[in-house]
Amino acid sequence: MNILFLTLVKIKSLEERGIYTDLLRKFKEEGHNVFVVSPSERRDKKKTHLSTKDGVSILNVRTFNLQKTNIVEKGIGTLAIEYQYLNAIKKYFSTIKFDLILYSTPPITFSKVIDFVKKRDNAYSYLLLKDIFPQNAVDMKMLKEGGALHKFFLKKERRLYELSDTIGCMSEANKKYIIDHNPTIIQEKVEVNPNSIAPIETVQTAEEKRKIRKKYGLPFSRKIIVYGGNLGKPQGLDFLLETIISTINPNVFFLIVGSGTEFNRIYKWFQNKRPKNAMLVSGLPKQDYDKLLKVCDVGMIFLHQDFKIPNFPSRLLSYLEMKMPVITATDSNTDIGSIIKKNNCGYSVLSGDSESMQSAINKIVSNDEAFYKMQENAWNLLQREYTVTHSYQLIKNKIENV
Template sequence: MNIIFLTLVEINSIEERGIYQDLLRKFRNEDHDVTIVTPVERRRKIPTNFSEKEGVSILQVKTFNIQKTNIIEKGVGTLAIEYQYLSAIKKYTSHKKYDLVLYSTPPITFAKVIELIKKRDHAKSYLLLKDIFPQNAVDMNMLSNGGFLHKQFLKKEKKLYQISDKIGCMSPANADFILKHNPEIDRKKVEVNPNTIEPVNFEYSEVEKNSIREKYQVPTDKKVLIYGGNLGKPQGLDFLLETIEKNDSDQIFFLVVGSGTEFFKIQKWFNEKKPYNAKLLQKLPKEDYDQLLASCDAGLIFLDKNFTIPNFPSRLLSYLEMKMPVIAATDPNTDIGNIIEEAECGYKVLAGNQKEMQEKLQLLLNTDLKEMGENAGKLLFNKYTVDQSYHLIIKEIQDV
């Protein structure tokens, strides 16, 4: 099968680790022909180009800066990317006929690109729904509910769902939300196809773990709880900082690692408060981060309490891969907390409820972390490996 994958994630190598790279590598390893269409932001000063390496084709499309930039350029860039992709695909892929066009949200502005490939090649289409936009922007007060831009984006969202032969959602709550708010969608089009990875075994001895902690000046005699990943507004990180400040246990140490729009705000808080029980580190290279993560005892997930959409952060998979218990402090609409509690590998907390958070932290201290960690590993292998996602896509596209 010839597959073309459209994404806003910058992919330079199929051998990198990540939810998209892992899935695409699976397709390649199963002898499918894979073309990846990925942005290269103008700050990189690289022109649009087409190359073949590592058994796949990569079409880099020069775009505006769309990540970690101001809201105006991000908005313009997101709207312009559809036409930039259209132009590049017409120019560089006319020699190929695709059977499947695979794409993820964000963005929701790929409709014309998808329609071109479907019409030109009689291809099937599969949406990996990773982001429910524009509602998430409304929840974060980045878009005015019912405003002009909101209405325009809603039209694009519904168009994307309409032209998709299949829609893979991250969780049952995710799928229910889409169907409830888009009753025109045929229920048969929607299925649960969550974030998945190709797991790697990270087994370190206690000596090795202590050595890694010492490298980053992290205590070796405390339970280290790590929050790793994007430090942005959607994560509701004020609650994380409040959690650090309110926790007076001499057995817990918080480690915050990442980058994002809120990093400097968090850095300022750390500089002013100088917490004795926490440390902030900027984003690390993937290999270094994985080693540090493997030396920790439990993972933390935070989501803003105002979300009405059921987000399902991919950072969960990193924690499960390390066989770590998880505490998820989220809005009441996501089902990520229910899933980890049902699997007996962690606890859920309602974001903003500090009393409940401190209770769950204490509960974690009194829990057999090894047993919970084993349950975390089982959850990963039962639900979140690329094999499962791959077979869902192949099966459903063949059945369309």
């Protein structure tokens, strides 16, 4: 098959690790031809260009700045990108007949591209739903519910779902939300196809672990509880900071690694509070981040308590891959915490419930036997539910049954 993948993620090579590159690499390994359309932002100062490496074609399309920019340019860029992608596909892929279009949210503004390729090539369209927009923006009070912009994006969202032959959701709660809030969608075209990776099992010696902890100034004798990833409003990070201050267990040390809109505020908090049980590290390249994760003991996931949509952060997979027990502090709508509890690889609390959080932390670091069992369960859960082999097979089955 010829597969077209549309994304806002900057992809330069399928050798990079991530939920999209791992899946696309699986398609390539199974003998399919992969074509990627990815942004080249204005700040990169590069024209639209096509490159081919190891049989994979990557079309980097010049766009406005989409990440780490002001809200005006981000908004214009998000609306303009479907025209930019469409023109680039017509120019560079005019002779390619695609069998499958894969795309993810965000954004929800690829409708014209999908519609064009579907009609031109009779291609199958598969949405990997990673973000439920615009409701998430309403939850975070970034959009006014019922306002002109909200109505505009709702129309875009409905059109995207209408064009998608299958909608792959991250979890059962995601699936239920989409079906319940979109009564016009045919239920049979909505399925669970979760975030997935190609796991790599690693073994680290005590000396290697000590060396990395020394490099970053981390204590050797404490359990390191890490929060890694985006530092933004959706994560509800005030509760993370409250957790650091409230924790008096001498065997615990917190590590925050990441970047995002809240980084500067958190940095100032660290400067003012100077907590002795925590450290803040700015976002690292993927390879360095993975090495740092390997020396940590427990992973943390935070989500803002006001969310009505069931988010499912992909950072869970990094934790499971490192065989880490996980503590989730989320809203009541997501099922990520219940999955962790059901598979006995961590604890789940509601965001803002400080007493339950302290109880979870103390439990997870005080019983070595239970801790080692959770490590094993974390790896088993990843192998069972969140591999690209599983995701690939779901997509392949859909196309074969057409």
